[in-house]
Amino acid sequence: MTNKVTLTRFIIEQQRGLPEASGTFTLLLNNIITACKQIANKVNRGQLIGVLGSAGSENVQGEIQKKLDIITHEIMVNQLNWTGHLAGMASEELDDVITIPANYPKGKYLVLFDPLDGSSNIDVNLAVGTIFSVLRCREGIEPTLDDFLAKGSEQACAGFVLYGPSTMLVLTTGKGVNGFTLDQDIGEFILTHPNMRVPEETSEFAINMSNQRFWEPPVQRYIDECLQGKEGLREKDFNMRWVASFVADVYRILTRGGVFLYPLDNRDPAKPAKLRIMYEANPMAFIIEQAGGLCSTGRERILDIKPTGIHQRVPVVLGSKNEVERIIRYHQDA
Numbered sequence: 001m002t003n004k005v006t007l008t009r010f011i012i013e014q015q016r017g018l019p020e021a022s023g024t025f026t027l028l029l030n031n032i033i034t035a036c037k038q039i040a041n042k043v044n045r046g047q048l049i050g051v052l053g054s055a056g057s058e059n060v061q062g063e064i065q066k067k068l069d070i071i072t073h074e075i076m077v078n079q080l081n082w083t084g085h086l087a088g089m090a091s092e093e094l095d096d097v098i099t100i101p102a103n104y105p106k107g108k109y110l111v112l113f114d115p116l117d118g119s120s121n122i123d124v125n126l127a128v129g130t131i132f133s134v135l136r137c138r139e140g141i142e143p144t145l146d147d148f149l150a151k152g153s154e155q156a157c158a159g160f161v162l163y164g165p166s167t168m169l170v171l172t173t174g175k176g177v178n179g180f181t182l183d184q185d186i187g188e189f190i191l192t193h194p195n196m197r198v199p200e201e202t203s204e205f206a207i208n209m210s211n212q213r214f215w216e217p218p219v220q221r222y223i224d225e226c227l228q229g230k231e232g233l234r235e236k237d238f239n240m241r242w243v244a245s246f247v248a249d250v251y252r253i254l255t256r257g258g259v260f261l262y263p264l265d266n267r268d269p270a271k272p273a274k275l276r277i278m279y280e281a282n283p284m285a286f287i288i289e290q291a292g293g294l295c296s297t298g299r300e301r302i303l304d305i306k307p308t309g310i311h312q313r314v315p316v317v318l319g320s321k322n323e324v325e326r327i328i329r330y331h332q333d334a
């Protein structure tokens, strides 16, 4: 393995294919990845450095913040705000968008991120991750909220880092999906999963079954049929997985197929959906579609939605094409 393709080499070779590229994007991506390496180190060391447990505060979503939610948010902001590549940022952990301090130059990109997705798993040592989405922005201006609220189809780049048994980066810039494994010995991400594709067929679904009584009829119908197995309409048995870390469930689907559902539910009328469109659903939808899968609310393609707010929530059905199409059909039937 002397001819490892590092992430740096991969990005530079991709940039060569874009004559108009100025290298700014390449530098921005390197800064994002450096932040994720720092996060990987904190997550891996955990209680050795006292970063587990709750911070005793709530985020804008009214969710109890873990210490690592705040630490990882600060790593992302402090690793990116000085680079001169950004016009602004948005984070799951802050209500308002993040402006670039006046003493730093502004650039032509926006980065939106969930610094630690799945953080309710961190204290029980299950996989968590960082999700990021990069949008182009008018250069040299103070971005307006509307600059941030671009459709997912306008993303320049989307990626996530999964802090699991391996630290894995999954990245798309609109030319397919590639996976990289962090080589801890040299501190570089190495291309290990080129051209990732989601199998069109699957017998594995991911959903939080404890919410079943709150689902809409099309989702009830789909899951019931999966549970009926060989004796039922589907004439095959299904398996279920639910990590409760979006990044981990999506990575599994990218590697062996599957369908993930976090549907609308009527538990809390104020929060009919769980996942946030700007820094969870949109980046994952971009990645999954680039890998040959589909991502829908059940009623519309996620990437076509015009967002109305930075923290807007949407129902998500994503993964193997044939299963997502079936679920969409069940919504149409209803």
Ligand code: AFP
Residues within 6 Å of the ligand: 063, 116, 117, 118, 119, 120, 121, 208, 244, 245, 246, 247, 262, 274, 275
């Ligand atoms: P946390 O970051 O609060 O743990 O939420 C994770 C998440 O947004 C997503 O990663 C999971 O798929 C989903 O929530 C899990 O939701 P449930 O806890 O309701 O199963």
